[in-house]
Structure formats: C-alpha cells, structure tokens
Amino acid sequence: MSDALNLKAYDLWKTYGDEAVVQGISFSLAPGEIVGLLGPNGAGKTTTVGMLFGTVIPTKGFVQFGPWQLPGQGQLARAQMGIVTQEDNLDPDFTVFKNLTHFAHHYRITGAAARQRAGELLALVNLEHRAEAQVDELSGGMKRKLVLARALLNQPKIVFLDEPTTGLDPDARQDFWRLVQHLKASGCGILLTTHYMDEAQRLCDRLLLLQQGKVIDEGTPTDLVARVIGREVAEIEGVETQILQDLAARYETWYRAFGSGHLISLPDSDPEVVWDAIAAHHPNRLLRRPANLEDVFLRLTGSVLE
C-alpha cells in the first residue's frame, strides 16, 4: 500500500488516582500486520486501545499515527482509522443499511456513494440479506460484523478490534476471523485485543502479553511458545508433587500445579526421557500435547487467562 501509515505507541501510561492501569506500553503496528494485546480481563487492553484513538488521555506518553499525534489530533487521525469498540453501539433507530449510510455521512460520504459503500460492505460481511432489518433483530455475531462493516466505511489504514468475538458462538467467531484475515490481506494494519488464546494464536503476527497494565513478554505466537515453554507439555494427575519437582529440577524444565493435577514441560532436547519417567509412576491421567499460549501465560504470570 503506497500511502501506508504506521502507528507507534510511545511509553503509554494511564493512572486513575493511585491505580496505574497501563504502565509504560510501547509498540508499533505496520500495514498488513496483526498485532495482538493478549491478557486477562483488567489487564489494561481496552484502556490502551482508548489511548490509540483518543478517548483515553494518557497520563504520560503519546501515539504517533502517520503525521498525527494523539492525544490532540484524534479527530484527524480517526479519519484513517476503523474502530470496533467492545460495547455494542449500533444505532437502534436505523435499519442495518441506514446504520452504514448514516454513519458514512460523518466521513463526508453521502448520497449514492454512501449507498454504494454500504452495499459493498454488507456483501463483504454477508449481511446483504438483512439490509432492511432492524438492529435489534440481528444475532450477536451479525451485530459484531455490522460494527466491523461500519468501521470500514472510510477504507481505514488501520483497524482496532477490541475483544471482537467475545460472546460469539464458534461459527460466528470463524466467520469474523475470515474477515480479519481478509483485511490483513488488503494491507490494513490491525490491532486486536483478546483474552482468547486460540484467537491470538491463529490471527496475530505478533503478540504483547499484558498483565496488570504491563507488557510481560512479546513476540510471535510460535516464538513465545517455543521460548517460554518449549514444544510439548504433559498434563498429569495422580503423581506426587515432589516427584515432578525433582524431575523438573533434574531436566531443567518447568512444572506447576494445574487444576487437580500438574503441568510439566517436556524438554525439547529429549522429551521421551521425562515422559517415560512420569509414565513409570502410573498416573491416573497422562496427556501429552503441544505447548500453547495458555501455558506461556501460566508460566509468566502464574494465572490462567479469563
């Protein structure tokens, strides 16, 4: 994309009273790239996104998006941004189609041009058959797709998706992911916040792991998993903690309590030796599986994603 715009967040801080909600977050987002903010509820994801488009004023730090700096030039920057907020704020007074044509007016897209753009976007998100429906008649997944369509009216260079698939059924999530990948392919830079590990792993080129407002690690999903955990983990029930602790110490691997049992990472160099050692204790349950981002989060923060 020739007129591509990069976004850079510089040392963003947000405090409310004594509480620091975001603490020194910096990152960049390039065209055609999907960057994910992955973290549990309350990690500061939505506050960070708010600072990127101007509704949250940073206590410290700023955002540079092309020639515009936020806070201060949010209005100008938003002309090139598409924003899907977490809350549903579609217009219940209008039909699906008019939600798009009337919102297009704010971008100075009016008349036949607005109707054409609305038609294109409804086709893109597979809602053309619901054009005359009232917003209240749409399912949750359809509403999210309509909010996304509304965010694309201005052909944005960058799109923020704040927990876009929360509460959607698996089919609707797959459908939404298809749209996100289509946007990426068209050269759009995308910032996605999520607490769904599978969503982050599948969609994101790079991830920032957030906990209590801080970036605790970052990298590509594959690199993060490989670096922090390794290739495989074993889930075990019915083996003494002391035995696993000794195994982990001997093979310099990681273990911790998980649910009613334990997790232990299998060393990449020789996974069989640890696996066989565990199996020799005849656990009630033993499962070997590829390591994932949930394990990364568990190791880095000691807690699971919620």
Added chain:
Amino acid sequence: MKLITATPWGVYSVWWRHFQVYRSTWLVNCLPPVSEPIVYLLAFGYGLSPLIGEVDYLGQMIPYARFLAPGMIAIGVLFQSFFEGAYSSFIRLNFQKTWQALLTAPLSYTDVFLGDWVWAATKGTIAGTITGLVAVLANLYDLSSLVLSLPLIVLGSLLFGAFGLLVAGAVNKVDQVNVPIFLVIIPMFTLCGTYFPRDTLPPLLAKFASLLPLASLVDLLRWPLGLPPWWPLLLLWLIGWMVVMARLAALRIYPRLFS
C-alpha cells in the same frame, strides 16, 4: 479538556443524524407541539377567558387569550428543548452509546456536543414556531410578530436545550431527570408569567420568578403587547444563562466520554 475543535460539517453531521431519526417518525414527533398548545389555548383561553376577561399587563388591559398565547409559545420552547436535551441526550449517552459511537468517527467532542445541543434547540424552535402558528390561526398573535420573534424562540431553545444537556450530564439514572423537572421546570412553567402576570404573586415570590430565565423569555415574546423599559437587560440575562448552562453542560458530559 480541549475545546474549539469543531468543524461545521461535524456539527451538521451529528445534527443530521438526529434529524434522520426525527424524520422517520415525524408524525408522532409533531403531535405534542401541535396538540399541546391547542389544548392549552382551548382549555385556558376559552375556559378562563369568560372568568378573567382581560388582564392588566404593563398598565394596559389585554384580552386574556392574547396575553396567554406568548406564554404558550415559551412553554413549547421550554418543554421540547429541555426534554430533548435531558432525556434523549441521556439515552444517547448512557443507553444507546450514540455519543461513544460518534467519537469513533472523525468527529470531535465539540462537534458531538454542539450537534446535540443544536438539535435540542431545533426541537424547541419547531415547537415554539408551531405553537406560534396555532396562535396566529386563532388570531392571538400576528404572523409578522411571530417572524420577528423567531430569534427569541431560537435563543430560548438554545438556553433550555443547554439546561437539558446539563441535566443529562449531571444525573446517573434516568429517573433522576425528574428532580430538576419538579424543582425547576414546573415552578418556571407555572410562575414565570405564562398563565398570569407575575405582579399578582406575593412580592418576594414575584421577584424570584422574575429571575428565572423563562420569565425573561415570556416577557420578551410579549413584545407586541409592550415591553418593560429594561428589556435589553432581559435579553442579556437570557444570553448569560445560555452561556453558563452550555459551558457547565460541556464540562459535565466530557468526563463521561473521556478519561
């Protein structure tokens, strides 16, 4: 809080959004401002005129219905602009999240605030004008006087629309909008010289009523019947109220959208 970043298109676009909602149900929307003054004029004009006959206003005797008509115009302005600013803006701010959605477009806070405010004022102006037209048809107000009164109707609508927005920004629950209605709107609507001259009230109460902004608006709208010599002060009083209300409203709503 950064202000003065409004663009004419931004303000117009927000106003236009509200107008599209209004237009889609225009018949229902036009009913209150048309029916209300007709009912009032019928009830009070025909009902009370035989009992009252004429009233003494600024030293001259005026037929009661002619005295009443400008008061009804002011009430149309007050109710429609205040209720749009208070209830409808509250709903757009807290339930429909319309303000939040608009702020994902290239619109500034000032655009959205001014768009809502001008829309509330538009509804007051529509109501005041329709009420005036009913009064013209009933031969209680001259058409030329109504045309010349339009700036006053707009000013009153801006003032009470801003008051409504201040309420929308100040309350946390929609039921709490009733508090300023009972404490301010109803006393204004009844005591400010709408239905009877204020000098029939006890002096202290009359003075209090005269300080309320609706009193100034009613007195100015009665200009065809006569004006007190200090009328420019009434105009300044209205403008002052409007500026203060709008500023307070903008300050109260801002923290609900930005943190």
